[in-house]
Amino acid sequence: MSATIHRLDPTRPAPSLEPMMSLVxxxxxxxxxxxLDRMQSEIPLIPELAGHLIAGGGKRMRPMLTLASAKLLGYTGNRHHRLAASVEFIHTATLLHDDVVDGSDLRRGKRTANLIWGNPASILVGDFLFSRSFELMVEDGSLKVLKILSNASAVIAEGEVNQLTAARRVDLGEERYLDIIGAKTAALFAAACKIAAVVAERSDGEEAALDAFGRNLGIAFQLVDDAIDYVSDAGTMGKDTGDDFRxxxxxLPVILAxxxxxxxxxxxxxxxxxGFRASDEDFVHAVDLVRATRAIDDTLARARHYGQRAIDAIAGFAPGKARDAMTEAVEFAVARAY
Known part of the structure; x- marks a missing residue:
């Protein structure tokens, strides 16, 4: 399979997550x-609210990466099942908290939990899911796995606070922005991949390679999301076009423009x-500016760069269905904007 992310040959099929979904x-x-088992509680609101997001049509990219990484390493046990669930609980908890912080109304094309049940319930159920994720880590019994996932949870929180302190600062700068998304988004991608090498008892070098794969894919994934907000529609993003702007x-497109x-x-x-220019006409003007300054093109160019670094990180593993599927998952993540 080609390692080229931006496919220029129109006769080739568009990259897809299907190979990785089939693999795992x-x-x-x-x-x-x-x-499903661990989101249950005797308090009915907890599974009701958690299920709204968990069953809300997400691709489950992060747990899939744990499973695909285990396949890449030839792991035949089942420890990674609970750990992949732990990864998804961490992700879901952060989404519940994010939507409260951001005041979001739409997530994956549906009304957000905080809009339906209120901010206190969303925060508390997010806390419940964090706790469930740690239960699963402890049950696995590996201090190394616990260290990787607990560190990722702390880094995500740091990224959220960093973003909060940088809110509405248009002169933020590219370096600090990359630090923020490296923490907020890429840290969990990296941890999701790295723990597979731990349960498979592989070398430090292989752990590092999978960490690099996930980290670079996570950054590319977020940069494409940033660009799509200015070039796509709610059908692509699961949110309204221009939500980030409003x-x-x-x-990054704003920083560059x-x-x-x-x-x-x-x-x-x-x-x-x-927040003084948030009308539809203002958004149209914003789109014109990010296009005129090549801010979208350059954001996507950076996404391709990080995507290529992800692909390069797993080049040393044995060729086969798992490596091909993970490579195509990177290509898919970047191609969403085209």
Whole structure:
């Protein structure tokens, strides 16, 4: 399989997650059973609210990466099933908290839990899922796995706080923004992949390679999400086009467009990020600016760069269905914007 991310040959099929989904389908059934079992509670609101998001149509990318990484290593046990469920609980908990912090109304095309049940319930059920994830880690019995996943949880929280302190700062800068998404998004991708090498009892070098794969894929994934907000629609994103813009989020397209814009353009961006320019007409103008400054093109170019680094990170593993599927998953993550 080609390692080229941006497929230029129109005769080739578009990259898909299907190979990875097929690769891990049986394992994913086992993971889903763990998730369904562990989200239960005698308090009815907990499974009701958790189920709204967990059953909300997400691709389960992070637990799939744990399973695919285990396949890549030839692991034949079943410890990774509970750990993949733990990864998904961490992710779901962070989404519940994110939507409260961001005041979001839509997630994966559905109303957010905080809009339906309120902020206190969303926060507390997120805490419940975090606790469930740690129960699963402890049951696995590996201090190394516990260290990797607990560290990832702490880093995600740090990334959230970093983003909060940088909120509505249009002069944020690319380096700090990459630090934020490296923590908020990429840390869990990296941990999801790395723990497979631990349960498979592989070398430190293989752990590092899978960590690098997940980390670079996570950054590429987030950068594409940033770009899609200005070029796509709710059918692609599961949220309304321009949500990031209307919420005053400073993402890489905005950072680049602001840095490259005229004095008048910068004034527009400052007003927009502060919430003073949030109409449909303002969003159309914002799209014009990110296109005119090549901010979208360059955001996607960076996404391809990190995607290629992810692919390169697993080049040393044995060729086969698992490596091909993981490679195509990277290509899919980047191709969503085209």
């Amino acid at each position: 389908a049986a394992d994913m059934n086992a993971v889903n059973a763990v998730i 919420e005053g989020k400073v993402t 602001y840095a490259r814009g005229s004095e008048e353009d910068r004034k527009f961006w400052k007003d927009a990020i502060l």
